[in-house]
Amino acid sequence: MQAEIITIGDEILIGQILDSNSKWIAEELNNIGISVYQITSIQDDKDHILKAFSDAQKNVDLVIITGGLGPTKDDITKHTITSYFNDTLIKFQDIEEHIKYLFAKINYQYTDLDLKQAMLPSKAHILKNNFGTASGMWFNENDTIFVSLPGVPNEMKGLMKYGVLPKLQDTFKLPFILHKTIVTYGMGESKIAKRLEKWEERLPSSIKLAYLPSYGKTRLRLSTKGINKEVLEKNFNNELNTLTDLVKDIIVGIDENDSIEMSIGKLLKKNNFTISTAESCTGGNIAQMITSVAGSSNYFIGSIVSYNARIKTEFLHVSQKIIDMHSVVSSNVAKEMAENIKSIYNTDFAIATTGNAGPTTDNTDTTVGVVFIAIAGPEQTIVKEFNFGQPRDRVIQKASVKALELLQIEIIR
Numbered sequence: 001m002q003a004e005i006i007t008i009g010d011e012i013l014i015g016q017i018l019d020s021n022s023k024w025i026a027e028e029l030n031n032i033g034i035s036v037y038q039i040t041s042i043q044d045d046k047d048h049i050l051k052a053f054s055d056a057q058k059n060v061d062l063v064i065i066t067g068g069l070g071p072t073k074d075d076i077t078k079h080t081i082t083s084y085f086n087d088t089l090i091k092f093q094d095i096e097e098h099i100k101y102l103f104a105k106i107n108y109q110y111t112d113l114d115l116k117q118a119m120l121p122s123k124a125h126i127l128k129n130n131f132g133t134a135s136g137m138w139f140n141e142n143d144t145i146f147v148s149l150p151g152v153p154n155e156m157k158g159l160m161k162y163g164v165l166p167k168l169q170d171t172f173k174l175p176f177i178l179h180k181t182i183v184t185y186g187m188g189e190s191k192i193a194k195r196l197e198k199w200e201e202r203l204p205s206s207i208k209l210a211y212l213p214s215y216g217k218t219r220l221r222l223s224t225k226g227i228n229k230e231v232l233e234k235n236f237n238n239e240l241n242t243l244t245d246l247v248k249d250i251i252v253g254i255d256e257n258d259s260i261e262m263s264i265g266k267l268l269k270k271n272n273f274t275i276s277t278a279e280s281c282t283g284g285n286i287a288q289m290i291t292s293v294a295g296s297s298n299y300f301i302g303s304i305v306s307y308n309a310r311i312k313t314e315f316l317h318v319s320q321k322i323i324d325m326h327s328v329v330s331s332n333v334a335k336e337m338a339e340n341i342k343s344i345y346n347t348d349f350a351i352a353t354t355g356n357a358g359p360t361t362d363n364t365d366t367t368v369g370v371v372f373i374a375i376a377g378p379e380q381t382i383v384k385e386f387n388f389g390q391p392r393d394r395v396i397q398k399a400s401v402k403a404l405e406l407l408q409i410e411i412i413r
Helices: 020-031 047-057 077-083 094-105 113-116 153-171 187-201 229-247 260-271 283-289 309-314 322-324 331-345 393-413
Strands: 001-006 035-044 062-066 089-091 119-121 126-127 136-141 144-149 174-187 207-214 217-226 251-255 276-279 300-305 349-353 370-376 381-387
Touching: 001 020, 001 047, 020 035, 020 062, 020 153, 020 174, 020 309, 035 047, 047 062, 047 077, 047 144, 047 174, 062 300, 077 119, 077 144, 089 331, 113 119, 119 136, 119 322, 136 153, 136 309, 136 381, 144 153, 144 207, 174 229, 187 260, 187 370, 217 229, 229 260, 251 393, 260 283, 276 283, 276 331, 283 300, 283 309, 283 393, 300 331, 309 381, 322 331, 331 349, 331 381, 370 393, 381 393
Parallel strands: 001 035, 001 062, 062 144, 276 300, 276 349
Antiparallel strands: 089 119, 126 136, 136 144, 174 217, 174 251, 207 217, 349 370, 370 381
């Protein structure tokens, strides 16, 4: 079974918001055995929407649509999809009562415009939205299913989890899909490919290997799909074990679609470790990434953003003599920052960053883009120098991710 995801909204096309809905939907569909054929973003225009619907119906079995279901005039998806299926809008009394209930619960006065959300296509199977007023709509016409959902992420996810995904699994016999992603560090994509060349040539056609390189690491994703779960798992695990053995010297972990900060959180919680940060050029971005994970209070103790040299000496107790000898952007200062914050907050691990994010070099002669990252652990402190180039936001983001990658290696070590 193949699906297309269509996101509707000018705000996506002008770059005002990021289309995170499609990523989430694609992952969820894949988890239940539905392959995504295409993801399309289109503007709030009736002719454009109708053409996208028509094109999708020629190619896929399932079309998931998000956006354009609000009560205002610029939200035209409901009217357009009604037109596409030669349908008419009728009032669904239970949906109107549900909308009134939602407004009463928050002591908010609803309007006639809000109650228009109960006017829905007569041919649709209506999916009640427990998190908002825009209902989901399920159409099954000419062997293609169209599902229209609101674009608000928590509303869309609620309808998918409790309405769409279970209904798809009940309606169709879907294949099993297996994925495992091995994260490697310290070897480039081409060198890994050379190492795996003979094994990859012998891979069964049902099992695919994908290389997913990024700065400093390469993820190796092994995938398969089939109906017989027992046979599928046996063959898949055999190849996964072989792959793992072939790259065992460069493996840093298994990626289950987690972000680096989520993976580190799991490692810290599993080992009952704590972490603190002392950040200069990254300006607190590493601390923000770590604390974006629910439950991070169990292992993240705190941070000092020592953007100014005075904070480094007064609060982090970095030696002024070392700063004078080596400058604030140096391996020596990074090392003291990491070890001192670890001591101040009494944590098992600590991260420190100091560098020139740009666009100017301030009071140092260090090249813009150069960053020193230090990781202090229970047994040792490591310091690495990097040049992340330009522009400024790239330096900050790359330094933050690299710091977390280095921390992950030290925890595993």
